[in-house]
Amino acid sequence: MAHQMGKARRTHSPPSPRKCYMLNKLLPVAAAAASLWIGAGSALAQTAPCELHLWPAERMKSETTGLLSTFGGVGEELIDRAAHASKDAHNRAHMRSTLESQIQLDTLQSLDLPTLLSLPAGTQIIRHDQPLDRKTITKVMTRRSKSKAACYSELIVAEIAYHKGTIAGRSLTTLFAFRDFGSQDQVQFAYKARGKHRLVLFPPKKGEDARAALDELRGAFRKDLEKFSGKEQKAVAKHRQPKQK
Numbered sequence: 001m002a003h004q005m006g007k008a009r010r011t012h013s014p015p016s017p018r019k020c021y022m023l024n025k026l027l028p029v030a031a032a033a034a035s036l037w038i039g040a041g042s043a044l045a046q047t048a049p050c051e052l053h054l055w056p057a058e059r060m061k062s063e064t065t066g067l068l069s070t071f072g073g074v075g076e077e078l079i080d081r082a083a084h085a086s087k088d089a090h091n092r093a094h095m096r097s098t099l100e101s102q103i104q105l106d107t108l109q110s111l112d113l114p115t116l117l118s119l120p121a122g123t124q125i126i127r128h129d130q131p132l133d134r135k136t137i138t139k140v141m142t143r144r145s146k147s148k149a150a151c152y153s154e155l156i157v158a159e160i161a162y163h164k165g166t167i168a169g170r171s172l173t174t175l176f177a178f179r180d181f182g183s184q185d186q187v188q189f190a191y192k193a194r195g196k197h198r199l200v201l202f203p204p205k206k207g208e209d210a211r212a213a214l215d216e217l218r219g220a221f222r223k224d225l226e227k228f229s230g231k232e233q234k235a236v237a238k239h240r241q242p243k244q245k
Contacts, residue, residue, distance in 0.1 A: 050123040050151035052113060053144070056104035057157035057174070058131035062091035064164045091162055091203045098214045099221055101129055104157055107222050116229035117178060118236040119153060134158060137177055141187050150183040158192070160221065162202070170199040172217060174224035178232050191235045195224030 064087055105127045114123040132144060137158050144154060158175040173196045180189040197220040204210035 048150065050120050050153070051126055051147055051149040052117070052119060052123050053126045053128060053147065053152075053154045054105055054108055055128045055130075055132050055144070055154070055156045056101040057099075057134075057160050058101075059134050059159045060092045060095040060099070061159065061161035062088040062095065062163075063161065064088055064091070065166065087203075094203055094210075094214065095160060095162060095217065098217050099160055101131060103218065104221065105129070107218060108155070108157075108225060111222065111225060113155070116226065116233075117153075117155065118233050120151065123151075123153075132156060138190075138192070142185050143181055152181045152183070154179040154181075162199075170202065172197055172199055172202075172220040172224060174221060174228070176225065176228045176232075180236075189236070189239050191232050193228055193231045193235075195227035197223040197227065 109125055109127070113119070113125060114121055126145070126147070128145065137156055143152065144156075154177075156177040156179070158177050161173045161175075162170070163173060164170045173194050175192065175194050177190070177192040179187045179191075182188050199216060199220055201213040201216045202220075204213035
């Protein structure tokens with residue numbers, strides 16, 4: 001008698017009415033939960049704070065000019081610069097110690113930067129201690145940090161310069177660069193300009209208490225940003241105006 005052997009087939013019985021009833025009840029609940037989870041993630045992304053990234057300047061300049069530079073030719077200007085070279089080197093040393101990177105960032109962060117730069121309230125300030133290469137500030141058009149924030153901008157201090165002229169007197173001039181990226185990797189709006197503030201006490205004279213002169217220098221740096229912000233606000237307002245067809 002031949003025996004036929006093989007694998008037994010599994011048969012699936014249809015779900016009971018009770019199971020069908022439970023599944024019909026649970027499916028809408030699961031779908032609603034998934035929708036809430038996705039919606040919560042989207043809401044978090046939309047409400048995440050904007051970011052403003054700050055970089056200090058490394059480059060400090062000091063330029064003292066006299067009558068030869070003011071009224072002379074190229075040769076006289078070179079002689080004038082050489083005559084003031086030692087004084088300018090001394091001034092740069094004062095500037096590097098008085099406006100070193102941390103002091104620049106502290107000074108900027110003490111201001112209401114979101115208001116001054118026309119940014120949304122609650123914008124998060126993120127500091128970068130290492131200055132950027134001055135030559136790359138206008139050449140690199142992508143984000144200078146690794147942040148992927150959906151609302152992202154940068155404020156870069158490009159240069160701080162002291163100038164003393166026979167007619168113009170003494171002043172501190174700071175070059176700032178503001179770049180707005182929005183949610184993009186490439187810059188969407190860029191504005192670069194200088195703020196300038198008159199000095200009376202800096203540089204300190206030999207034998208005198210230098211604190212007042214150095215405090216004036218720090219205050220002038222702060223004023224430079226405030227003056228820059230006035231120009232930047234006008235540029236931002238113009239940029240945001242609807243384009244005429």
